[in-house]
Amino acid sequence: xxxxxxxxxxxxxxxxxxxxxxxxxxxxxxxxxxxxxxxxxxxxxxxxxxxxxxxxxxxxxxxxxxxxxxxxxxxxxxxxxxxxxxxxxxxxxxxxxxxxxxxxxxxxxxxxxxxxxxxxxxxxxxxxxxxxxxxxxxxxxxxxxxxxxxxxxxxxxxxxxxxxxxxxxxxxxxxxxxxxxxxxxxxxxxxxxxxxxxxxxxxxxxxxxxxxxxxxxxxxxxxxxxxxxxxxxxxxxxxxxxxxxxxxxxxxxxxxxxxxxxxxxxxxxxxxxxxxxxxxxxxxxxxxxxxxxxxxxxxxxxxxxxxxxxxxxxxxxxxxxxxxxxxxxxxxxxxxx
Amino acid sequence: xxxxxxxxxxxxxxxxxxxxxxxxxxxxxxxxxxxxxxxxxxxxxxxxxxxxxxxxxxxxxxxxxxxxxxxxxxxxxxxxxxxxxxxxxxxxxxxxxxxxxxxxxxxxxxxxxxxxxxxxxxxxxxxxxxxxxxxxxxxxxxxxxxxxxxxxxxxxxxxxxxxxxxxxxxxxxxxxxxxxxxxxxxxxxxxxxxxxxxxxxxxxxxxxxxxxxxxxxxxxxxxxxxxxxxxxxxxxxxxxxxxxxxxxxxxxxxxxxxxxxxxxxxxxxxxxxxxxxxxxxxxxxxxxxxxxxxxxxxxxxxxxxxxxxxxxxxxxxxxxxxxxxxxxxxxxxxxxxxxxxxxxxxxxxxxxxxxxxxxxxxxxxxxxxxxxxxxxxxxxxxxxxxxxxxxxxxxxxxxxxxxxxxxxxxxxxxxxxxxxxxxxxxxxxxxxxxxxxxxxxxxxxxxx
Numbered sequence: 001x002x003x004x005x006x007x008x009x010x011x012x013x014x015x016x017x018x019x020x021x022x023x024x025x026x027x028x029x030x031x032x033x034x035x036x037x038x039x040x041x042x043x044x045x046x047x048x049x050x051x052x053x054x055x056x057x058x059x060x061x062x063x064x065x066x067x068x069x070x071x072x073x074x075x076x077x078x079x080x081x082x083x084x085x086x087x088x089x090x091x092x093x094x095x096x097x098x099x100x101x102x103x104x105x106x107x108x109x110x111x112x113x114x115x116x117x118x119x120x121x122x123x124x125x126x127x128x129x130x131x132x133x134x135x136x137x138x139x140x141x142x143x144x145x146x147x148x149x150x151x152x153x154x155x156x157x158x159x160x161x162x163x164x165x166x167x168x169x170x171x172x173x174x175x176x177x178x179x180x181x182x183x184x185x186x187x188x189x190x191x192x193x194x195x196x197x198x199x200x201x202x203x204x205x206x207x208x209x210x211x212x213x214x215x216x217x218x219x220x221x222x223x224x225x226x227x228x229x230x231x232x233x234x235x236x237x238x239x240x241x242x243x244x245x246x247x248x249x250x251x252x253x254x255x256x257x258x259x260x261x262x263x264x265x266x267x268x269x270x271x272x273x274x275x276x277x278x279x280x281x282x283x284x285x286x287x288x289x290x291x292x293x294x295x296x297x298x299x300x301x302x303x304x305x306x307x308x309x310x311x312x313x314x315x316x317x318x319x320x321x322x323x324x325x326x327x328x329x330x331x332x333x334x335x336x337x
Numbered sequence: 338x339x340x341x342x343x344x345x346x347x348x349x350x351x352x353x354x355x356x357x358x359x360x361x362x363x364x365x366x367x368x369x370x371x372x373x374x375x376x377x378x379x380x381x382x383x384x385x386x387x388x389x390x391x392x393x394x395x396x397x398x399x400x401x402x403x404x405x406x407x408x409x410x411x412x413x414x415x416x417x418x419x420x421x422x423x424x425x426x427x428x429x430x431x432x433x434x435x436x437x438x439x440x441x442x443x444x445x446x447x448x449x450x451x452x453x454x455x456x457x458x459x460x461x462x463x464x465x466x467x468x469x470x471x472x473x474x475x476x477x478x479x480x481x482x483x484x485x486x487x488x489x490x491x492x493x494x495x496x497x498x499x500x501x502x503x504x505x506x507x508x509x510x511x512x513x514x515x516x517x518x519x520x521x522x523x524x525x526x527x528x529x530x531x532x533x534x535x536x537x538x539x540x541x542x543x544x545x546x547x548x549x550x551x552x553x554x555x556x557x558x559x560x561x562x563x564x565x566x567x568x569x570x571x572x573x574x575x576x577x578x579x580x581x582x583x584x585x586x587x588x589x590x591x592x593x594x595x596x597x598x599x600x601x602x603x604x605x606x607x608x609x610x611x612x613x614x615x616x617x618x619x620x621x622x623x624x625x626x627x628x629x630x631x632x633x634x635x636x637x638x639x640x641x642x643x644x645x646x647x648x649x650x651x652x653x654x655x656x657x658x659x660x661x662x663x664x665x666x667x668x669x670x671x672x673x674x675x676x677x678x679x680x681x682x683x684x685x686x687x688x689x690x691x692x693x694x695x696x697x698x699x700x701x702x703x704x705x706x707x708x709x710x711x712x713x714x715x716x717x718x719x720x721x722x723x724x725x726x727x728x729x730x731x732x733x734x735x736x737x738x739x740x741x742x743x744x745x746x747x748x749x750x751x752x753x754x755x756x757x758x759x760x761x762x763x764x765x766x767x768x769x770x771x772x773x774x775x776x777x778x779x780x781x782x783x784x785x
Contacts, residue, residue, distance in 0.1 A: 116750060119752075123751055126431040129455075130436045
């Protein structure tokens with residue numbers, strides 16, 4: 001049911017196993033785009049039961065969203081409770097050791113037990129119900145486990161078809177192999193278009209690590225993203241950016257950062273190998289790296305990921321069009337059909 | 338003990354006119370040797386006491402989970418009964434949220450509270466769904482005189498705009514018989530009394546006047562049948578009958594006092610005839626009759642709207658002349674928050690009086706409270722922020738040896754409130770796999 005003529009910016013949903021710093025940066029970029037009114041970050045869900053990482057993701061979410069305020073809320077991190085917790089990078093724990101001048105922790109971990117997290121399916125359903133039709137996108141930066149489960153959850157497939165314009169998958173062999181059955185299911189049953197950001201995209205667009213001590217530090221003194229980046233690996237380093245690229249494309253498909261392949265259908269074999277069958281009616285496409293856009297993309301990465309937290313613009317149905325902060329440049333790449 | 342005569346479970350003291358008093362369970366109704374055991378087990382009763390405008394949550398939730406230690410400020414008056422209550426935290430009503438419908442959290446949260454659906458934002462096209470109490474009433478209500486009772490204390494008007502385009506039908510009702518058919522609460526204690534102890538319908542004006550002229554108690558009309566029954570009862574049952582009839586008489590006397598009282602009630606309205614001016618007196622009258630109705634198995638299902646959702650009732654009895662709803666938008670100002678805390682405490686204090694009565698009423702080997710599940714809750718948690726998660730929820734009573742009380746259970750964030758309803762439906766003997774936005778039954782509440 002829709003009551004208004006206009007729509008707010010697109011609702012963003014992000015799911016990951018948070019096994020790389022790339023996923024963390026992707027969250028920062030999504031929130032950076034929220035500050036530019038390109039999207040509204042709804043929920044973060046994770047596909048492995050790791051409370052330490054859930055605690056960090058929750059701290060990041062609160063960093064950007066602030067405490068629950070009037071008529072607003074900070075949703076819990078959706079966390080799968082089955083499966084293995086897996087490895088926990090220092091990126092997710094070291095930031096909590098940081099103290100301010102008074103000796104108090106800069107970031108607080110509010111996720112001590114599974115109670116402080118939410119069931120991913122329930123969260124996905126609840127937050128999809130709050131989206132306008134075809135005005136949300138999903139970014140997958142990990143194994144497809146949660147998304148496959150969501151496709152089996154009563155009501156969610158219909159909501160996806162109704163609300164989600166497209167799913168952008170930051171894919172790699174490792175992620176597909178981590179849950180082949182889930183990947184097969186998602187490619188076979190996801191009701192709306194899927195755009196795949198292959199591993200080579202992220203490899204071609206290494207995130208400029210030098211920005212952590214420059215742009216990030218200039219924007220906000222204590223930023224959990226920057227602190228996680230420093231703890232993830234010995235500095236300086238430039239991190240591959242597949243999840244970043246997927247998120248950037250999802251939030252700004254019109255910007256022409258990437259080219260798109262023709263339409264077709266991607267299938268996943270029992271051994272995890274993918275095959276693409278071209279067809280005009282196919283709902284799947286690949287992102288294609290455009291070397292001419294590299295500098296622009298890297299600059300945008302830094303600008304968005306280091307941006308100060310900014311709440312989503314308050315949406316007034318009749319004034320939604322006027323709320324866009326700036327005119328968009330001419331469309332160079334069409335969004336997926 | 339064994340009595341000489343076996344009474345049917347549905348026995349009434351009948352008298353002249355329309356008087357008919359249903360009896361509580363008695364030993365004489367149990368043909369078995371172990372007379373204190375109710376045949377087939379005591380029926381489980383279910384009630385919802387709803388308070389509006391959310392709570393000051395830091396005074397509602399304790400800082401711990403598990404076995405109750407010191408109760409938080411708002412629950413203090415339940416201290417004598419803390420072994421009989423179960424607090425559940427983190428339950429959520431997603432359908433109370435705006436989703437795409439804009440302002441109107443008060444209208445939505447009350448409309449969705451027992452229906453589990455997002456209600457239609459409209460003043461004229463009322464649309465919710467059958468509330469879960471009515472689903473249960475449809476299944477088990479035929480076993481009692483009244484399938485359910487819908488009670489309230491404030492405003493029962495059904496039309497008009499009560500919240501940002503939401504009809505008053507949403508803020509002023511808890512129970513829904515159909516998707517566009519709310520069941521308005523009965524506010525008048527006299528009408529409730531006559532419903533329970535008469536033909537099931539309120540008396541006509543003439544009948545009421547005739548009875549008033551003679552200042553006669555309902556008990557006077559059944560004197561003959563009372564004496565006849567007493568002569569066939571053992572001493573335990575005679576005492577039980579005496580206590581029960583005394584409770585009815587107490588309610589009658591309270592009613593008479595209320596009817597003589599002509600003080601205006603808030604907000605600046607003439608007091609409707611028979612409704613006590615004092616909030617706590619009104620609540621006591623209504624809740625005492627709930628106890629009697631449960632005791633006599635007149636009904637097993639009650640919904641009780643303490644005040645309507647979004648209520649702006651002032652609480653002058655607490656020296657709070659401000660309206661409740663405006664106060665809850667306290668902007669975190671300490672003095673306003675303190676007033677809301679006092680209102681929260683006051684409401685719980687009334688409820689504690691009801692729980693005391695339920696616990697004092699013996700039934701079989703236990704108490705009426707043991708065989709009940711009385712939910713006290715709200716459709717908003719933080720009324721200032723209009724939050725629909727971590728809804729204030731306590732259950733008083735064990736629901737017939739089921740709930741493990743005396744503790745706080747914290748469920749996973751965003752767990753649907755409807756999951757609790759599925760569990761409660763099971764206890765009422767109604768089994769279904771889905772209600773509202775439920776995702777399964779609420780686990781971990783039972784004694785096992």
